[in-house]
Amino acid sequence: MAEAKTTALGWIDSHMEELSRWHSHIWDLAEPAWREHRSSQWYVETLREYGFEVEAGSAGMPTAFSATWSNGDGPTLLTYAEYDAVPGNCQAAEPTETPRGGLSAFAPGHTDPHSALGISTLAGLLATQEAMKQHNIGGTLRYTGEPAEKMQGSKLVHGLRGYYDDVDTIVSFHPFYMLPLCNTARWDTQCGAYFSKVYTFVCDEPQTWQQTDATSPIPASHSAARAPGANAALMTMYTTSKSMQDSMLPANGGWSLSEAINTYGQATADNLPARYAQIQYSWRCPTVEMANHITEVLDRNAAAAAAVAHCQVHESWVSKTRPGITNHVLADTLYGELAGVGAPTYGDDAVAFARQIQQNLGQTPAEDPFLPECSQLISPQQAEAKLREHMPAWQTNWTSDDYVEMTHYAPTVRFYISRPALAAGADRFAYPGWVMNALGGHPAAIDPTIEVASRTIAATFLRLLAEPDLLTQARAEFDERRAANPVPPLLEPDFQPPVDLAWPDYGTNDDGARTWMVPQTFSTNART
Numbered sequence: 290m291a292e293a294k295t296t297a298l299g300w301i302d303s304h305m306e307e308l309s310r311w312h313s314h315i316w317d318l319a320e321p322a323w324r325e326h327r328s329s330q331w332y333v334e335t336l337r338e339y340g341f342e343v344e345a346g347s348a349g350m351p352t353a354f355s356a357t358w359s360n361g362d363g364p365t366l367l368t369y370a371e372y373d374a375v376p377g378n379c380q381a382a383e384p385t386e387t388p389r390g391g392l393s394a395f396a397p398g399h400t401d402p403h404s405a406l407g408i409s410t411l412a413g414l415l416a417t418q419e420a421m422k423q424h425n426i427g428g429t430l431r432y433t434g435e436p437a438e439k440m441q442g443s444k445l446v447h448g449l450r451g452y453y454d455d456v457d458t459i460v461s462f463h464p465f466y467m468l469p470l471c472n473t474a475r476w477d478t479q480c481g482a483y484f485s486k487v488y489t490f491v492c493d494e495p496q497t498w499q500q501t502d503a504t505s506p507i508p509a510s511h512s513a514a515r516a517p518g519a520n521a522a523l524m525t526m527y528t529t530s531k532s533m534q535d536s537m538l539p540a541n542g543g544w545s546l547s548e549a550i551n552t553y554g555q556a557t558a559d560n561l562p563a564r565y566a567q568i569q570y571s572w573r574c575p576t577v578e579m580a581n582h583i584t585e586v587l588d589r590n591a592a593a594a595a596a597v598a599h600c601q602v603h604e605s606w607v608s609k610t611r612p613g614i615t616n617h618v619l620a621d622t623l624y625g626e627l628a629g630v631g632a633p634t635y636g637d638d639a640v641a642f643a644r645q646i647q648q649n650l651g652q653t654p655a656e657d658p659f660l661p662e663c664s665q666l667i668s669p670q671q672a673e674a675k676l677r678e679h680m681p682a683w684q685t686n687w688t689s690d691d692y693v694e695m696t697h698y699a700p701t702v703r704f705y706i707s708r709p710a711l712a713a714g715a716d717r718f719a720y721p722g723w724v725m726n727a728l729g730g731h732p733a734a735i736d737p738t739i740e741v742a743s744r745t746i747a748a749t750f751l752r753l754l755a756e757p758d759l760l761t762q763a764r765a766e767f768d769e770r771r772a773a774n775p776v777p778p779l780l781e782p783d784f785q786p787p788v789d790l791a792w793p794d795y796g797t798n799d800d801g802a803r804t805w806m807v808p809q810t811f812s813t814n815a816r817t
Contacts (some may be wrong), residue, residue, distance in 0.1 A: 290755035293424045299415040299456040301740065308412050308739055309732045311335075313700045316382075316404035316730045317389060319374035319377065321397045322437035324794040325352040325789075326666045328372040329434050334406070336432065340414055345581035347433070348450040348784050353443050354434035360421045364457040364760055365426030366750050367699070371667065371804060376793045378722065379805070382730035384645040386482040396795070396805035400722070402729035403438060403498040409739045413460075413746025417482050420532040428754050431456060437786075440571075441483045441691035442635050446786045449778060453698035458619065458753055461692040461701055461740050464708035464729075469675040471662045472741075474620040474704040476673035479613030480693050481686030482580045485571040487551070487605040487790060490522035490598065495562045498599050511798045518562025518631055522598035522662040523550065526568060537586050542684050544574040546583060551791065562599075567609065567791075575687040577611065577776065598722045605787050609779035613693035614650045614770050619667045619702035626748035632664045633707055633737035642731050643711055646724055652714055655738055663707035697778075700763040702749075704744040709734040 303309070318328050329352040333345050341356040347354075377397035379388040387396040399405075414432050421428060433452060435443040447453065465471040498516035527548065538544055551567040570587055574580040587605070595602035635643075644654035667675075680687060695701050707726040709721055727735045752758055798804040 290701055290751060291564040293420040293426060293755070294748055294753050296423050297420040297751060300416040300419045300745050301747065304412070305736065305740060308743070310735050311411075311789065312404055312408040312739060313732060313737065315372055315407060316399050316402060317397055319379070319389070319397045320372070320440065320795070321376050321793050322373045322440050323792045325372050325436050328352070329354055329436065330432050332370055332372070332411070335411070335725045339418065341432065348443075348446045348452060348786075350436060350443055350446060351788060352434070352436040354449070355447070356432040357429060357619065358418060359429040361427040361753060363456055364757070365429040365431055366417075366458050366460070366461070366753060367431040367433065367453065367456045368410040368460045368746060369435050371435050372407050373403055373437055375439060378726055380723045382725040382727055384642060385649050386485075386721065386728065391802060391804070392568070393567055393805040398726050399729055400726055401464055401466060402624060402708065402726075402735070405729065405738050405742075406462060406733050409706070409716060409742035410460075410462055410746060412739060412743035413750065415512070416743060416747040417750040418749070420756070426751070426754050432783055435691075438691060441610055441689065442786060444691040444694045445608060445610055445778070445780060447785065448694045449782050449784060456699040457701050458763060459695045459701040460623065460746055460749060461695065461705070462583055463583065463690065463692075463705055464738055465779055467688075467706040468502075468741065469568075469667055469672045470705045471667065471707045472665060472701055472705065473667045474624045474669045474672055474746045475615065476617070476669040477615050477619055477695065478676050478680070478685065478687055479615050479703065480672060480688050480690045481573060481575040481612045481790055482571050482572065482577050483608055483689035483691065484580045484611045485569065486584070486585060486587070487569045487601040487607060487787065488526060488587075489565060489567045489605065490519040490521075490595055490600040490695050491565045491603065492516055492518045492562050492598070492600045493564070495599065515560075516562045517598040518564070519566035519600055520563040521599065522594045522600045522602070523566035523568050525594035525597055526590055528592065528784070530570070530587060530709035533586060533590070537583050538579055539575075541681055542575045542579065543680065543687055544572065544579055546570065546572045560723060569598055571736040574694065575612065575684045575686045577779065580777070604782060605790065606784070607787050608691065610689070610694050611697060611776045612689050613703070614696040614701070614767065616696075616700045616763055616766055616770075617811045618759060618766050619700055622752060622759055622811070623702045623704050623745065623749045626668055626752060627704065627741075627745045630748065633741045633802055634664055635659055635709065636733060637735070638733035639709065639731070641707070642734060643728065647803070650718075650720070653719055655712065655714065658711050660707075660710045660712045661708060672709055681808060697776065700767040704745065706738050708738050712728055801810065
């Protein structure tokens with residue numbers, strides 16, 4: 290095992306420049322949920338170059354994939370890529386707020402960054418493959434491409450279609466996004482339930498709104514007392530749900546509800562009733578029961594809003610995920626390997642870039658600008674204790690991420706490695722969001738995340754391949770925990786992912802260059 294680990298870690302060391310270029314490529318593509326065509330294609334082509342058999346468009350999702358490589362008999366180990374970016378966060382890898390070249394500031398950018406997530410797991414996978422080949426280690430490596438993570442869209446679909454059924458262990462990685470979960474693995478408190486649904490209001494029969502003069506040459510829906518229409522339904526839904534939010538659930542347990550109004554560019558401002566309007570709600574809860582309560586309120590509000598505005602309402606589920614199942618055997622195993630790898634450290638180039646950001650924001654550059662926790666390890670048990678300080682005793686799950694669906698199909702460990710984050714100054718200065726986005730694209734700042742995460746994955750995979758007793762113990766714990774609290778899938782096996790909805794996407798301009806569709810700029814003729 291020691292020789293195999295040396296081979297794997299050596300592969301990562303010798304390929305770090307290439308891995309950094311790979312990351313910059315995915316980071317710059319920055320494609321939004323369900324529309325990650327170029328990103329997923331890059332992964333598919335790269336995996337095939339390394340000898341993996343790849344199914345593109347797996348489970349009916351055009352930007353998903355499933356890749357497999359086998360070296361003979363042995364366990365099947367899985368990790369995965371995410372690669373969706375977030376509209377409205379276009380930021381160059383520069384120390385000032387500026388969008389990437391040629392794009393609107395409202396185009397997508399990698400906020401977490403999922404670009405580093407995917408390249409880290411890919412590097413760990415390929416390093417493990419190299420060690421298995423050189424040292425004749427039997428087993429199978431599985432790698433899935435998981436689009437639309439920000440909507441928690443793909444893992445529940447892959448799970449329903451059986452893509453995780455024959456897996457012995459899943460390793461789930463994410464760059465850290467909140468303390469104390471930085472350079473550690475989750476212990477007991479896994480992520481909770483996440484529901485997301487789109488309500489579409491359609492006004493198809495405005496002429497039936499009310500009777501008017503039958504001899505009028507102009508339809509009543511055009512000039513008389515016209516039907517309220519879809520925009521009215523949407524606003525009724527929005528305001529009603531806002532006013533009822535405090536009544537949906539008790540104010541504890543860390544649940545949240547957010548909404549997004551999806552636009553189709555209905556900017557003609559004609560005097561016809563709006564034919565359609567669409568709003569998406571997403572809610573995070575510790576339990577499925579709490580999530581179901583919110584569903585009932587929103588469904589009632591949607592039906593009422595449609596009725597008052599003379600519309601029909603159509604409902605489209607985006608996601609319904611179950612709270613996660615923990616696995617102490619795997620958490621202990623992975624953290625042991627992480628302790629051997631060590632936390633990320635930042636070199637002179639990363640420090641200089643961070644200090645330049647501080648200076649550009651009017652702050653005194655710090656000698657060590659990064660959050661101290663970024664370069665510190667914390668054990669899963671210590672992180673759990675700190676996490677529990679903020680939660681009531683009854684609460685067993687918190688926040689959301691769709692890795693939780695994987696935990697219901699195979700023993701799974703969830704771990705975090707720090708991504709570069711700046712420490713607050715003495716005056717507790719709050720950094721704008723673009724700062725972390727820029728740091729996530731600057732190679733000297735983000736490469737340490739990729740290096741540590743990939744080394745941890747490779748070392749963990751090789752240890753599991755070398756010590757089958759660990760897999761047996763992890764499976765026994767998984768079976769016991771799942772039997773103690775069985776939660777069946779929340780969507781039907783034939784659930785169709787909502788890839789056909791009008792999600793935000795790039796377009797091309799007259800020169801054929803990629804451009805963000807809307808918005809590009811604000812009008813400059815407005816009075817101030």
